[in-house]
Amino acid sequence: MDYDNMVNATDLFFDAFGNYNRFRILNLLRDKELCASELQKELNIEQTNLSHDLKCLINCQFLTFRKDGKKRIYSIEPDAKKLVDGVSKYIKKYESYLKKCGILN
């Protein structure tokens, strides 16, 4: 496999996906569609912050949205859902090891 051609895509994947709030957004959208204000309530984060995160996830095609009045209804892409499923399982399984890991310390 040609990893050198994946440089930017890999970085971007992890930048987009590898963020706690963005991961929580993806997790919430696994079960059901939600609009931004519903996500905000669930996640208890700033509106403007959520908006930045949603934009990022949309740009990378992890999410799509449709408009409904003044709301935007967000949903997760099937492939992103699969990935979130796999990663969630892994994190659950290795939770105790991960918690021992002090990054670069």
Next chain:
Amino acid sequence: MDYDNMVNATDLFFDAFGNYNRFRILNLLRDKELCASELQKELNIEQTNLSHDLKCLINCQFLTFRKDGKKRIYSIEPDAKKLVDGVSKYIKKYESYLKKCGILN
């Protein structure tokens, strides 16, 4: 699922896994065991930098190593390998979208 209990583990997972050089290390070790100096040659990164990254991956149990003289021979854990396989496939598939994604811009 109880995502609140996954907070630290999720952060740590992405901190450890979601880094271009650490991902490259994991990818190289998918096929074969390698010692640090071999990894260094392949990846063309600083010794000290590689050492920090290896420590991080070891702490999280993505990697293990055995000693062979003055060398350390690193190998990937089976579950980490599965995850790297899945993520690599995804990145390859979505490369073009990912490249459009300007994080938080």
Next chain:
DNA sequence: TTATTATATGAAATTGTTTTCATATATAAA
């Protein structure tokens, strides 16, 4: 027991990401 090779460590400097803030836009209701 000194020198050499392979690798690790910790702190400071650098770089990158996230958060905050002030403001903008888009839609609908009054």
Next chain:
DNA sequence: TTTATATATGAAAACAATTTCATATAATAA
């Protein structure tokens, strides 16, 4: 046609991660 609601945007401030640098350790060979 003003007001309210839902959401987006861009720049600066705050924070976190990576890289560099100087040095340490561990194993072997001379």
